[in-house]
Structures are given as C-alpha cells and as structure tokens.
Amino acid sequence: MSVIEVVDLSIALGGRLVLDTVTLQVGPGEILTIVGPNGSGKTTLLRAMIGAQTAQSGHVRRKAGLRLGYVPQRLAIDPTFPMTVARFLDLPHRHPRKAKDAALARVGIAHLPDRQISALSGGQLQRAMLARAIIGQPHVLLLDEPTQGLDQPGTADFYALIAELRGELGCAVVMVSHDLHVVMSASDRVICLNTHVCCQGAPAIVASAPEYRALFGQGTRGVLALYRHEHDHAHDAFPDRSPARGSDGALAAMHDGADAPGPQDLTG
Amino acid sequence: MLPDFMIRAGLAGLGVALAAGPLGCFIIWRRMAYFGDATAHAAILGVALAWAAELPIAAGVLAVSLGIGLALSTLSTRQTGADALLGVFAHGALALGLVAASLISDLRMDLSAFLFGDVLAVSWTELATVWGGAALVLALILWRWSALLASTLGPDVAYAAGFHPGRERLVLTLALALVVAFAIKIVGALLIAAMLIMPATAVRPVSRTPEMMALLACAAGAAATLAGLWASWQWDTPTGPSMVVAAAVLFVVIRTGHSALAPRGG
Numbered sequence: 389m390s391v392i393e394v395v396d397l398s399i400a401l402g403g404r405l406v407l408d409t410v411t412l413q414v415g416p417g418e419i420l421t422i423v424g425p426n427g428s429g430k431t432t433l434l435r436a437m438i439g440a441q442t443a444q445s446g447h448v449r450r451k452a453g454l455r456l457g458y459v460p461q462r463l464a465i466d467p468t469f470p471m472t473v474a475r476f477l478d479l480p481h482r483h484p485r486k487a488k489d490a491a492l493a494r495v496g497i498a499h500l501p502d503r504q505i506s507a508l509s510g511g512q513l514q515r516a517m518l519a520r521a522i523i524g525q526p527h528v529l530l531l532d533e534p535t536q537g538l539d540q541p542g543t544a545d546f547y548a549l550i551a552e553l554r555g556e557l558g559c560a561v562v563m564v565s566h567d568l569h570v571v572m573s574a575s576d577r578v579i580c581l582n583t584h585v586c587c588q589g590a591p592a593i594v595a596s597a598p599e600y601r602a603l604f605g606q607g608t609r610g611v612l613a614l615y616r617h618e619h620d621h622a623h624d625a626f627p628d629r630s631p632a633r634g635s636d637g638a639l640a641a642m643h644d645g646a647d648a649p650g651p652q653d654l655t656g
Numbered sequence: 657m658l659p660d661f662m663i664r665a666g667l668a669g670l671g672v673a674l675a676a677g678p679l680g681c682f683i684i685w686r687r688m689a690y691f692g693d694a695t696a697h698a699a700i701l702g703v704a705l706a707w708a709a710e711l712p713i714a715a716g717v718l719a720v721s722l723g724i725g726l727a728l729s730t731l732s733t734r735q736t737g738a739d740a741l742l743g744v745f746a747h748g749a750l751a752l753g754l755v756a757a758s759l760i761s762d763l764r765m766d767l768s769a770f771l772f773g774d775v776l777a778v779s780w781t782e783l784a785t786v787w788g789g790a791a792l793v794l795a796l797i798l799w800r801w802s803a804l805l806a807s808t809l810g811p812d813v814a815y816a817a818g819f820h821p822g823r824e825r826l827v828l829t830l831a832l833a834l835v836v837a838f839a840i841k842i843v844g845a846l847l848i849a850a851m852l853i854m855p856a857t858a859v860r861p862v863s864r865t866p867e868m869m870a871l872l873a874c875a876a877g878a879a880a881t882l883a884g885l886w887a888s889w890q891w892d893t894p895t896g897p898s899m900v901v902a903a904a905v906l907f908v909v910i911r912t913g914h915s916a917l918a919p920r921g922g
Contacts, residue, residue: 435815440812440816456816463810464810466686468860470864470865472865475864475867479802504864
C-alpha cells in the first residue's frame with residue numbers, strides 16, 4: 389500500500405558510501421521525517437526518491453502514476469532568468485489563474501503573483517516553492533530542509549501549514565529536517581538516518597531510542613512532551629494508516645533488529 | 657530598389673536572429689556563454705575538415721560542433737573547474753582549424769568568410785538552409801520548452817517533474833551546433849556567440865517571464881541584424897561585425913534607458 393518504497397538502497401558519491409542498504413516505505417497520507425547529522429545521506433535519500441540519483445544497488449519503487457510535489461532546499465536561480473511567481477507555478481504544467489491564486493493564498497503569499505522569484509525573501513521563496521508543489525495536487529510532498537533560514541516562529545508556522553496541507557490534500561509528506569524540536573511534534577513517523585537507518589518509528593519512540601540519543605543528545609525530550617497532545621490528535625485523524633505503520637516496524641526490525649522498536653509500539 | 661543580395665542577406669540574418677533569440681536566453685540563464693563560444697570556434701575545424709573531404713561545409717561544421725559540444729557537455733558535468741577546460745577546447749579547436757585551413761591552399765583565401773561571415777554572398781540555396789535550420793532549432797526548443805525551463809531552475813526540479821535534465825542539456829547542445837552550422841556563413845565563427853548572447857542580455861531588464869524574454873530577444877536580434885546590414889551598406893563596413901556592434905548599441909541603449917526610467921531595477 390506504500391506510495392514510495394525504498395528497498396536495500398545503496399548509493400556511493402565520490403567513492404564514499406552515502407547510503408548503505410536503506411529500506412523504508414512511505415505510507416499514503418503520513419508525515420515522515422528524515423533526521424540525521426550532516427552528511428548522513430538525508431538529501432541523497434530524498435533525491436533518490438524523486439529519481440535524481442542513480443543507485444549502486446537496491447532500488448526505489450514509486451506507485452504507478454504517482455504525482456510528486458518537490459520543494460528543493462534552495463533554488464539557485466540565475467539573476468538573468470526572469471520569472472514571476474505566477475509563471476513559476478506554471479512549471480512544468482500550466483494551471484488556470486484561479487488555481488494559482490488559490491495556491492498562493494493557501495500558503496499566505498496571495499499578494500505576490502507578479503513579483504520576480506529572484507526578488508523574494510527566503511521565507512517568501514519557501515512559500516512560493518510550496519505553492520508550486522501543491523498546485524499539481526501531489527500524492528507525495530517532498531521537502532528538503534524546508535525551513536532553512538527561517539526564524540523560530542516562521543519555522544513553527546511552516547510546519548503547521550504542512551500539517552494542514554496534508555489534511556487538505558490527503559498527500560503523504562516526506563521531509564528532511566534539522567529542526568528536531570518541531571519535527572518531533574509535526575511528524576507521524578521519524579527515520580533517524582546515519583548512512584544506514586539507525587532507528588525509526590513514532591516520534592516518541594525514536595526520541596527515546598539509544599541510537600537517536602547517541603546522535604542528538606537528550607535535548608529534545610522536554611520539548612516533545614509539550615507537543616505530545618497535538619501529535620496524538622494527528623494520529624486519531626488518520627486511523628487508516630496503521631497497517632502501513634505495522635509493516636514499517638517489521639522492516640525496521642528486519643534491518644536493524646536490535647535498534648528498532650516492535651510494530652506494536654509504533655502507534656504510540 | 658534594394659538589390660537582390662541585400663534582400664537575401666536581410667532574410668538570412670533574420671533567420672539567425674529568430675533561432676538565436678530563445679537559444680541565447682537559455683545560454684545565458686544556464687551560464688553557458690563560454691560553452692557557446694567554444695562550440696562556435698570549433699566550427700573552423702569543421703570547415704577545414706569538410707573542405708578537405710569535399711563534403712558540404714554545413715555538414716562538417718555541424719558534425720564537429722556537435723562533437724565538441726558533446727565532449728564539453730560531458731566533461732563539464734563531470735568535473736568542476738570546467739572553465740579552464742572550455743578554454744582549452746575552444747582555443748585548441750580554433751587554432752587547429754586555422755592550421756588545418758592554412759594547409760589547404762584554396763581555403764586559405766576563403767577563410768575570412770568563415771571567421772567573420774559573408775552574409776552579402778548568401779545564395780538562395782544557402783538562405784533556404786538557414787531558414788530550414790532556424791525552423792528546426794525553434795521547433796526543438798518549443799517542443800522541449802517546459803522541460804528546458806524546469807532543468808534550468810535546477811536538475812532536481814526537473815527530475816521531480818519527470819524530466820531528465822541530461823537529455824535537455826543534449827537538446828541545447830544539438831540546437832547550438834545547428835545554429836553554429838547555419839550561422840557561420842552569416843556572422844562568422846568568431847561572432848556567432850555574440851548573436852546568441854547579446855540580444856538576450858540586452859532585453860533582460862525589460863522581461864518579466866521567460867517567454868517574454870525569448871520573444872524580445874528575437875526582436876532585438878532582428879533589429880540588430882537589419883541595423884547592422886544598413887550600416888554596412890551605408891559605410892561599407894564588414895556586415896557580420898556591424899550586426900554585432902548594433903546589438904551592443906542596443907544593449908547599452910536598453911540598459912541605460914531602463915535604469916534611467918526605473919532606478920530600482922527588476
């Protein structure tokens with residue numbers, strides 16, 4: 389039932405093994421966050437999911453006809469490239485003006501359709517890229533460190549928006565993130581990556597896993613407690629995803645048996 | 657009124673300007689200016705080889721430009737610091753072409769026509785080649801338009817949309833080789849890159865979307881072509897360089913006018 393399936397994926401870049409037999413599944417409608425230290429292969433994994441990275445071994449299987457909405461980490465747009473926000477939303481496929489206005493309003497930049505992309509602030513560009521990703525009604529939204537360069541309130545707002553959009557579009561969300569505090573509150577499932585999958589499961593489970601604590605320390609646990617109620621609420625809203633979760637747990641157990649929590653624990 | 661050869665020259669120049677407009681936009685958006693230069697300079701080697709083998713010049717130029725373009729494209733995606741490599745290829749191919757041409761005695765006399773262009777000597781057949789080539793380049797770019805734009809925004813953006821940025825790069829390399837092959841007789845190998853880059857750069861400040869910039873670049877290129885042709889007729893100056901000078905004047909006029917009217921830019 390998963391929309392994206394990564395099976396035994398190994399990728400080497402410049403002679404260095406960046407991903408080592410990574411296996412994971414993205415279930416329909418779930419928010420899956422990939423955390424890990426710098427150089428742990430997070431971005432490479434995301435790029436492999438969109439088909440931008442060839443594998444040494446293993447593979448990525450996407451459900452047939454799967455529509456992806458991708459928000460890159462940054463957009464190195466050349467200043468000689470003229471592009472209004474409205475035109476940007478038409479890439480790669482044209483959309484009616486109404487749909488574009490709605491998408492821009494949804495992400496909170498309704499007033500910017502005629503602004504040049506190169507003239508946007510970091511936060512505005514993030515939102516423009518998100519609008520472009522959601523206008524095609526994606527089945528999966530993939531975001532690479534979407535809040536880089538945003539301040540704390542901006543970051544919290546952005547994750548809240550992602551959670552709302554997931555509810556409205558019914559899409560799965562795969563995020564790479566550094567913001568451990570917020571991630572833990574905003575995700576259904578967290579994968580802790582350090583070339584291989586260290587541990588995965590519900591945020592509460594991952595936060596207490598020894599592998600996670602070894603990588604990130606204890607700091608996030610207090611914050612997690614604050615958000616736990618909201619997190620449980622999100623779970624109740626999507627009861628139909630529990631089978632996917634069970635199989636994830638089984639996979640995790642298969643690959644990193646000693647580290648991973650059992651399937652029953654994962655629903656919290 | 658106008659002699660036949662002037663009409664043919666004007667039409668040939670317009671054909672080049674139409675194809676060079678959109679292609680030139682991609683060349684500057686993707687920072688391929690030096691790449692364009694290298695591919696164009698390599699054309700001289702193509703001229704020499706085609707001449708020696710008694711093949712049509714356009715075919716030789718197309719083959720060598722495409723070969724150099726593909727080699728450069730592969731090298732520059734594989735390693736960083738490709739700038740120096742481009743220089744080696746560009747000047748190496750140009751020098752090799754000049755040496756090879758000097759060994760062929762009848763070509764020696766004609767070489768300047770290929771270096772600087774000889775638009776006033778364009779025949780009706782050559783004119784048909786130019787327009788055929790221009791139509792092919794425009795069709796290629798229009799067909800791949802969305803994919804090319806997505807790849808220009810970033811390879812990952814293209815991949816996520818189901819495009820293959822490597823393939824789009826090949827499309828541009830092929831389009832560039834085609835333009836070089838049919839434009840070498842018009843503006844000459846040394847200045848083809850100028851006709852690609854200058855009109856597109858000139859209209860950048862007044863363009864709001866990629867489509868607008870591509871269309872305006874066509875218009876600017878056409879204006880520069882006709883103005884250059886007229887100046888060349890008027891003052892008996894070499895035609896190809898006159899067209900490039902006109903494009904440079906256009907660049908200065910638009911930039912100055914734009915910054916005078918809208919000091920904040922856009």
